[in-house]
Amino acid sequence: xxxxxxxxxxxxxxxxxxxxxNLVSYxxxxxxxxxxxxxxxxxxxxxxxxxxxxxxxxFTFASLLSGAASIGAMGKGEQIHGRLLKEGFKSNxxxxxxxISMYSRCGNIExxxxxxxxxxxxxVISWMSIITVVEKGTKPNEITFVAVxxxxxxxxxxxxxxxxxxxxxxxxxxxxxxxHYACLVDLLGRSGLLVESMEFINSMPxxxxxxxxxxxxxxxxxxxxxxxxxxxAEMILEQEPDDPAAYILLSNFHASAGQWRDVAKxxxxxxxxxxxxxxxxSWIEVENMVHRFHVxxxxxxxxxxxxxxxxxxxxx
Numbered sequence: 305x306x307x308x309x310x311x312x313x314x315x316x317x318x319x320x321x322x323x324x325x326n327l328v329s330y331x332x333x334x335x336x337x338x339x340x341x342x343x344x345x346x347x348x349x350x351x352x353x354x355x356x357x358x359x360x361x362x363f364t365f366a367s368l369l370s371g372a373a374s375i376g377a378m379g380k381g382e383q384i385h386g387r388l389l390k391e392g393f394k395s396n397x398x399x400x401x402x403x404i405s406m407y408s409r410c411g412n413i414e415x416x417x418x419x420x421x422x423x424x425x426x427x428v429i430s431w432m433s434i435i436t437v438v439e440k441g442t443k444p445n446e447i448t449f450v451a452v453x454x455x456x457x458x459x460x461x462x463x464x465x466x467x468x469x470x471x472x473x474x475x476x477x478x479x480x481x482x483x484h485y486a487c488l489v490d491l492l493g494r495s496g497l498l499v500e501s502m503e504f505i506n507s508m509p510x511x512x513x514x515x516x517x518x519x520x521x522x523x524x525x526x527x528x529x530x531x532x533x534x535x536x537a538e539m540i541l542e543q544e545p546d547d548p549a550a551y552i553l554l555s556n557f558h559a560s561a562g563q564w565r566d567v568a569k570x571x572x573x574x575x576x577x578x579x580x581x582x583x584x585x586s587w588i589e590v591e592n593m594v595h596r597f598h599v600x601x602x603x604x605x606x607x608x609x610x611x612x613x614x615x616x617x618x619x620x
Contacts, residue, residue: 378410431455453487493523
């Protein structure tokens with residue numbers, strides 16, 4: 305309560321009279337110091353937490369990174385980054401967002417983008433953070449624009465996406481590449497503007513490749529436009545005639561519509577071209593060893609144990 309209202313002296317008194325401090329109380333006071341620009345106290349408490357052996361969680365690291373960002377202490381931020389990697393928080397979404405904010409506020413744009421690209425799971429905060437990096441005046445390049453256009457697509461801001469796309473050549477002299485056009489198709493498609501997506505593809509100065517058509521196909525699936533979905537699948541097949549996945553896409557479309565003659569025709573074409581759909585597979589890493597599994601494959605040395613465990617897990 306005291307920390308949230310900025311009364312840090314009262315918050316510290318309440319903290320000090322606690323009979324026993326735990327990670328919750330430590331996190332509350334650390335976060336309070338960080339948000340009230342008292343970075344020195346933040347890091348002193350961090351050392352205290354470390355010495356107590358209580359342990360540190362994602363919230364602690366996020367608060368520490370906020371404290372480093374508030375005073376532009378990139379050296380401190382990098383130390384925290386190194387520490388959290390050792391603690392196994394590399395892929396934590398909350399921490400990654402805090403790292404992007406810390407690096408960008410300290411002027412290290414390259415590191416901010418590096419953290420962003422390495423994130424396994426991004427949310428609206430992640431995308432907005434990367435938009436903010438560019439809008440603060442950072443000179444973007446081709447790779448930066450892919451991230452920014454993707455960000456606008458994920459947060460659904462069409463007008464800003466268009467503005468930044470147009471600024472690529474008009475302001476920065478960067479000629480859009482295929483992935484930039486795909487980002488615009490994704491931006492329009494996610495918002496249900498499928499006709500506009502098609503018009504944009506037709507207006508492109510270069511021929512749309514399979515990536516662009518796959519992007520449109522994904523949007524057609526979500527919004528239920530069967531006519532454009534079929535057209536996109538046909539264009540993918542035209543672009544990649546030797547890719548079995550393209551044939552499967554079109555075959556599945558015809559099958560869902562009950563057009564079995566067309567399904568048979570596509571399968572015959574695959575057979576004539578000697579195209580085989582690759583079997584699905586997955587893998588898992590355990591104790592630095594990668595275990596790979598294919599559909600219907602029981603050749604793994606521990607296959608019997610795995611199937612016994614599955615029998616226990618799956619309800620009969």
